[in-house]
Amino acid sequence: MTIDRVDVVLEVVKILLVVGLLLNVVPIMVWVERRGSALIQDRLGPNRVGPFGLIQSMADALKFILKEDVIPLQANKWLYTLAPLFGLLPALTTIAVVPWGRPFFIPTEVMYGPRVSGACIVGAAVTAILAIVVAGGTAKYHRKPNYSRLNFTIGAIVATALFLVALGLIGVMFGIKAAGALHLPGGGRLFEPIIADVNVGILLIFALASLSVYGITTAGWSSANKFSLFGGIRASAQMISYELSLALSAVSVLMVAGSLRLTDVVAKQTGYFVLFDSVKIPAWNCFSPAIWLAMIVFIVSAFAETNRLPFDFAEAEAELVAGYHTEYSSMKFAMFFMSEYIAMTTMSALVVTLFFGGWDVPWYNEPPTLAGFLLSAIAFLAKVGFVLFVFVWVRWTIPRLKYDILMKIGWKVFLPLAIVNIVLVAWFIAERWI
Amino acid sequence: MIELLIFFFFAAVAVIFALVVILHRNTVVGALSLVASFFALAVMYVLLDAPFLAALQVIVYAGAIMVLFLFVIMLLNLQHVSEPATRPIQQFLGYSGSAFFGIALVYYIVKYTVLQLPPGPFLSDARLIGVALFEAYIFPFEMVSILLLAAIVGALLLSGRGGQAPSPVRTEVAR
Amino acid sequence: MIPTSWFLVLSAILFTIGVCGFLTRRNGITMFMCVELMVNAVNLTFLAYARQFHQLHGLIFVFFVMAIAAAEAAVGLAIFISLFHHRETIDVDEANLMRW
Numbered sequence: 014m015t016i017d018r019v020d021v022v023l024e025v026v027k028i029l030l031v032v033g034l035l036l037n038v039v040p041i042m043v044w045v046e047r048r049g050s051a052l053i054q055d056r057l058g059p060n061r062v063g064p065f066g067l068i069q070s071m072a073d074a075l076k077f078i079l080k081e082d083v084i085p086l087q088a089n090k091w092l093y094t095l096a097p098l099f100g101l102l103p104a105l106t107t108i109a110v111v112p113w114g115r116p117f118f119i120p121t122e123v124m125y126g127p128r129v130s131g132a133c134i135v136g137a138a139v140t141a142i143l144a145i146v147v148a149g150g151t152a153k154y155h156r157k158p159n160y161s162r163l164n165f166t167i168g169a170i171v172a173t174a175l176f177l178v179a180l181g182l183i184g185v186m187f188g189i190k191a192a193g194a195l196h197l198p199g200g201g202r203l204f205e206p207i208i209a210d211v212n213v214g215i216l217l218i219f220a221l222a223s224l225s226v227y228g229i230t231t232a233g234w235s236s237a238n239k240f241s242l243f244g245g246i247r248a249s250a251q252m253i254s255y256e257l258s259l260a261l262s263a264v265s266v267l268m269v270a271g272s273l274r275l276t277d278v279v280a281k282q283t284g285y286f287v288l289f290d291s292v293k294i295p296a297w298n299c300f301s302p303a304i305w306l307a308m309i310v311f312i313v314s315a316f317a318e319t320n321r322l323p324f325d326f327a328e329a330e331a332e333l334v335a336g337y338h339t340e341y342s343s344m345k346f347a348m349f350f351m352s353e354y355i356a357m358t359t360m361s362a363l364v365v366t367l368f369f370g371g372w373d374v375p376w377y378n379e380p381p382t383l384a385g386f387l388l389s390a391i392a393f394l395a396k397v398g399f400v401l402f403v404f405v406w407v408r409w410t411i412p413r414l415k416y417d418i419l420m421k422i423g424w425k426v427f428l429p430l431a432i433v434n435i436v437l438v439a440w441f442i443a444e445r446w447i
Numbered sequence: 448m449i450e451l452l453i454f455f456f457f458a459a460v461a462v463i464f465a466l467v468v469i470l471h472r473n474t475v476v477g478a479l480s481l482v483a484s485f486f487a488l489a490v491m492y493v494l495l496d497a498p499f500l501a502a503l504q505v506i507v508y509a510g511a512i513m514v515l516f517l518f519v520i521m522l523l524n525l526q527h528v529s530e531p532a533t534r535p536i537q538q539f540l541g542y543s544g545s546a547f548f549g550i551a552l553v554y555y556i557v558k559y560t561v562l563q564l565p566p567g568p569f570l571s572d573a574r575l576i577g578v579a580l581f582e583a584y585i586f587p588f589e590m591v592s593i594l595l596l597a598a599i600v601g602a603l604l605l606s607g608r609g610g611q612a613p614s615p616v617r618t619e620v621a622r
Numbered sequence: 623m624i625p626t627s628w629f630l631v632l633s634a635i636l637f638t639i640g641v642c643g644f645l646t647r648r649n650g651i652t653m654f655m656c657v658e659l660m661v662n663a664v665n666l667t668f669l670a671y672a673r674q675f676h677q678l679h680g681l682i683f684v685f686f687v688m689a690i691a692a693a694e695a696a697v698g699l700a701i702f703i704s705l706f707h708h709r710e711t712i713d714v715d716e717a718n719l720m721r722w
Contacts, residue, residue, distance in 0.1 A: 089473075089475075091476075092475070092476070092479070211498055212498065212572050212573075213498045213499050213502050213572070213573060216499065216502035216503070216506070216573075217502055219502070219506055220489075220502045220505035220506045220509075220510065221505075223505070223506055223509075223510025223511065223514075224486075224505065224509060224510060226510070226514055227479070227482065227514075227517075230514070230517055230521070231479065234475065234521050242521070246518070246521065246522065249514065249518075250518075253510075253511065253514055256510075273572075273573050450623070450624060451624065454624050454628070458632050461632070461636060462632070462635055462636065462639070465636055465639045465640070465659055466639060468639075468643060468652070468655055468656070468659065469639060469640075469642060469643030469646070469647065469652070469656060474649060474651050474652060477651075477652055477655060478651075478655065481655050481658065481659065484636075484659070484662075485662065488662055488665075488666060491629065491632070491666060492666075492669055494624060495629065495669045495670060495672075495673045496673050497669055497672070497673070497681055497684075499681075500669065500681060500684055500685065503685070503688060504665075504688070507688050507689075507692055508658070508662070508688065508691070511692065512658070512691065512692055512695045515695060515696065515699060516651065516654075516655065516695070516699070519651070519699050519702070519703060520651060523703065523706055525651060525706075525712055530647070530648055530649040530652075530712060530713060531648060531713055533646055533647065533648055537645070537646065538646055540645075541642060541645035541646035542642060542646060544645065545638055545641045545642035545645060545646075546638075546642070548638060548641060549634065549635065549637075549638030549639075549641075549642075552634040552637070552638065553631055553634050553635065556627060556630045556631055556634055557627060557631065560626070560627045560630060561627075562625070562626050562627060562674055564623050564625060564626075565623075565626070565673055565674050565675075565676065566676070569672070569673045569676055571672075571678065571681055575678060576678070576681060576682065576685070579678050579679075579682055580682065580685070583682075584682050584686075587686055591686055591689045591690065594689075594690065594693055595689065595692070595693050597693075598692075598693035598694075598696050598697050599696070601696075601697050601700065602696045602697055602699075602700040603700075605697070605700035605701055605703070605704050606700050606703055606704065607704070
């Protein structure tokens with residue numbers, strides 16, 4: 014099959030969108046983690062650095078960049094420096110096979126007049142609202158309000174907001190005057206919102222997830238610190254134990270879908286289950302009783318794979334100082350931090366794709382147009398956001414298990430459950446109940 | 448064109464990291480270089496129209512076997528145990544013998560395997576492999592599972608833990 | 623389209639590197655890693671010919687080779703660990719009790 018320039022440009026656009034999303038999810042998740050944990054623990058959380066503490070993540074990023082980078086004297090310098098990269102690369106590349114929207118046909122011609130005006134209005138409104146919120150949010154924290162300065166600041170911000178609204182109106186008039194059609198070079202093609210639609214899709218996810226063990230092991234070993242070594246070895250033993258139940262519990266979903274491709278898994282979930290001849294439930298795998306056991310095993314194994322509580326022996330703040338990243342500072346620590354959140358996002362995306370219908374909007378068959386695609390992408394993001402919130406919720410609710418109990422239930426409870434689940438789903442498929 | 452670039456780049460990666468494995472003193476660096484070499488080989492498998500086996504190569508070799516190697520090296524602290532230098536006569540015979548063998552092998556391959564390019568793409572997805580495994584190769588499949596069981600039992604026995612209960616946890620550590 | 627003989631040459635080079643490492647190193651773990659390198663070179667040859675002649679049997683053979691190499695690695699490392707516990711050295715030339 015021939016690949017021409019437009020395909021390459023579309024692929025690059027897709028990669029930029031997805032990687033941009035993943036890298037931007039990290040500061041948002043840091044905020045959700047800190048404010049969410051504060052909500053659960055009945056305290057406030059960061060609220061100084063911006064309205065509701067929203068700029069806290071930027072302050073943290075600046076701190077990470079400006080801190081001194083310390084390398085321990087006896088550490089193996091090459092491996093010490095490369096270990097965060099071993100953790101980050103699998104986390105960033107695993108998302109390549111997850112479909113994040115409905116495939117649609119790129120329109121051949123775009124009328125840009127109304128779109129320009131619409132974009133100007135939306136942009137102006139959003140900026141104006143943000144400006145007013147920031148003004149209102151920061152106005153409370155002046156201790157002894159100097160009213161003239163306060164009024165001046167608020168006045169300046171409202172004036173900027175009005176100026177932007179005026180710019181928006183000018184843009185609207187320009188849009189109405191200069192209406193026309195833009196001919197898109199890629200028009201008529203099917204845009205598939207998945208970076209790499211290989212026919213062994215989910216095996217690549219398992220392959221790259223099993224490579225993420227090396228980041229932790231190398232970090233723990235090359236730090237020349239016994240606590241780090243213990244944290245690294247324990248975490249990698251836990252990760253390779255739970256990889257088995259992760260893969261085997263996903264096999265039952267793949268048996269129902271009949272294919273290894275994640276696009277086929279989602280396509281099978283776009284139908285409906287009809288109960289009592291009248292009630293239509295979207296055919297997501299979470300609504301099908303045969304898959305419930307697989308869902309439980311998969312979600313628990315996903316927690317263990319990403320080293321989140323109740324399985325977070327890699328960090329184990331109360332036990333091992335900071336586990337495998339004890340000796341890391343500034344940007345290298347930030348890269349470990351980022352790779353944990355990115356792996357969490359990828360696992361959530363996988364949970365959503367396998368069990369919660371992927372990009373499918375419930376009770377609505379999206380047409381293959383740009384609007385349908387945007388609706389499905391927003392639905393996907395909403396579902397991934399919900400699962401990420403569940404990750405945060407569980408972290409601050411359930412205590413950490415003892416390490417030997419964790420390994421015991423990994424091998425003696427979840428692995429047999431995953432195998433029993435495969436046999437069960439195979440029986441259901443043979444009896445045509447699924 | 449892109450295929451050629453990918454082939455040359457990853458072939459170079461595989462060969463260079465294999466050389467690091469045999470030449471570097473530190474065993475951990477050697478193990479990690481072997482992981483990189485296996486990953487490059489997985490890319491070669493994708494170029495050979497076998498993506499299923501490429502994923503399996505990364506999962507089994509790079510993701511499990513090499514982790515086992517790394518565990519053994521790290522837990523036995525083998526990077527501090529120094530390996531004595533090989534005797535000069537063994538080094539000379541080893542290098543020259545393997546160089547002679549390698550040159551002869553490459554020469555005869557280039558001279559005698561003049562093969563036509565394969566007719567078309569090779570369909571080798573998971574469905575066909577699964578069907579072949581469960582129909583034509585069912586007997587080796589079951590035998591390999593018994594072999595793996597034997598390997599597990601053997602490994603447990605050799606490491607001294609076969610069948611016995613683990614040592615009881617001491618509850619009193621200080622008085 | 624890449625000619626099959628290029629893959630065979632790459633496989634030969636990797637096999638030779640494995641042989642060289644196996645013959646010249648005295649560290650047991652490194653020799654084991656060179657054996658794995660040789661096995662992978664052979665896997666590449668199998669797949670090159672499987673694509674050339676459009677036979678699925680080459681792929682199945684590689685599948686079984688991977689499974690068996692995993693079993694071999696487990697048992698071999700267990701042997702190596704017990705050897706290390708007895709002798710406190712990783713030099714395989716020291717394991718010479720049965721030499722004449």
